[in-house]
Amino acid sequence: MNRHSISSDTSAHSVLVSWVSSICQTARGYGVDPLPLLDAAGLDAKLLHIPDARYPVDNMRRFWDLLIDQTGDPFFGLQVGREIQASALQGLGLAMITCASLADLMMLMVRYCKIISTTMRISFDHPPDFKGTKLVLRTDSGHEPMNSALLAVLAFIHRQACSLAQHKVVPVSVTLSLPDSGDTARLDDYFGVPVNLGCERDSISFAYEDTIEPYAGANPKLTDINATLVGDYLNRLRQMDITARVGTLIRETLEDGEPRLPDIAAKLHLTPRTLQRRLSSEGSSFNSLLDNLRYDMAHDLLMHSNLSITEIGFRLGFSDLSNFIRACHRWFGCTPQQHRENSLMIRV
Structure with a gap:
């Protein structure tokens, strides 16, 4: 994946x-x-x-x-x-x-x-x-x-x-x-x-x-051409900024439970629909950002920490351990413990 x-x-x-x-x-x-x-x-x-x-x-x-x-x-x-x-x-x-x-x-x-x-x-x-x-x-x-x-x-x-x-x-x-x-x-x-x-x-x-x-x-023609290029770049930059800001807010709120789109949108002073539209224009979505971030954090914590599986699940915003285990099956094709053991074998 x-x-x-x-x-x-x-x-x-x-x-x-x-x-x-x-x-x-x-x-x-x-x-x-x-x-x-x-x-x-x-x-x-x-x-x-x-x-x-x-x-x-x-x-x-x-x-x-x-x-x-x-x-x-x-x-x-x-x-x-x-x-x-x-x-x-x-x-x-x-x-x-x-x-x-x-x-x-x-x-x-x-x-x-x-x-x-x-x-x-x-x-x-x-x-x-x-x-x-x-x-x-x-x-x-x-x-x-x-x-x-x-x-x-x-x-x-x-x-x-x-x-x-x-x-x-x-x-x-x-x-x-x-x-x-x-x-x-x-x-x-x-x-x-x-x-x-x-x-x-x-x-x-x-x-x-x-x-x-x-x-x-x-040279008005050259001015217009370059201004158009700058405008396109600025639009891409704004889109990247909103993606990065959403990612940061998700990370900051994970330990308090699973982040919700309306709550993140409110912190950005946007409506949920506007936030979804801006993320979509970047080829992303709130759910994909949340899932990708959890994937990265799960892999890192399982490989590089001694935290228990339960504690890692809570840090990723999962209120139920079974939901974390199901997510790991989807991400890694195995349980969290098996992924930790497989990673340790690879590192050795």
């Missing part, structure tokens, strides 16, 4: 590896080797050669912390933003360099920022009496040290605006939620405007005339 293991990672959020590759390159400019830091943060360096791969957000936050410590630069994120190339964002970056205006560039970031990190949210804000556009950046489930990822994205957006316009574009304002240390000279110099620290939100605002200025390198 072909089984698909379910990630036991407690976080369903992830970061694009090609973005991390650029962060590593920036670290090398400081004379810092990023590979030992990746390892210390629990990130597999081999994935750097797989552009579509993704790293867990929690590990990435440890990586940012280590980078700031090793470089001694609290504004390391600013340097990432001023150096990272648009191609590091794959289809999103290619759509950006062919867009028609700053307004289009900002719209792409609002729609597709979760390609970079699934915790990132970018939205438009139109304050009263302000003739322009403000982008507000947020992250879910905590922040990177010194809000490094948000600072990097803000710096990247500003650099792209200047590059595509082929002249210096000065924002109307830049606000950061970083603590106000009084040391903003480097930030002010980069953005070309006094940066306000200690603010409620991280944001960048542009004047109306800058947002509508047409870009000479605009």
Whole structure:
């Protein structure tokens, strides 16, 4: 029987590896080797050669912390933003360099920022009496040290605006939620405007005339093609996220008894029907996820623990030992005890 293991990672959020590759390159400019830091943060360096791969957000936050410590630069994120190339964002970056205006560039970031990190949210804000556009950046489930990822994205957006316009574009304002240390000279110099620290939100605002200025390198057809590819990728990513999140919730509730679809759906703030539909679009179902997870856990516990058969059954959410035994017959073609003995014979 072909089984698909379910990630036991407690976080369903992830970061694009090609973005991390650029962060590593920036670290090398400081004379810092990023590979030992990746390892210390629990990130597999081999994935750097797989552009579509993704790293867990929690590990990435440890990586940012280590980078700031090793470089001694609290504004390391600013340097990432001023150096990272648009191609590091794959289809999103290619759509950006062919867009028609700053307004289009900002719209792409609002729609597709979760390609970079699934915790990132970018939205438009139109304050009263302000003739322009403000982008507000947020992250879910905590922040990177010194809000490094948000600072990097803000710096990247500003650099792209200047590059595509082929002249210096000065924002109307830049606000950061970083603590106000009084040391903003480097930030002010980069953005070309006094940066306000200690603010409620991280944001960048542009004047109306800058947002509508047409870009000479605009190619709407290429922008649409790449935006479509990015949209397809993001849809797949969202589907994978819901599968991983359901798997995590199932694992967390197994010892309390067999998880029920309505209870898991409620934790995700979805109706049971919506959850089933989203899982189905990924080619999965709640029952198959539950069964696959139990299969993996049963095999692991029978092979690598001294727990009794009854205890293992309870850990898998079976209230009746006979139901666990029947499941093992279906999974392994034998009883739990026989599977444990067969496994021990193979290992010897």
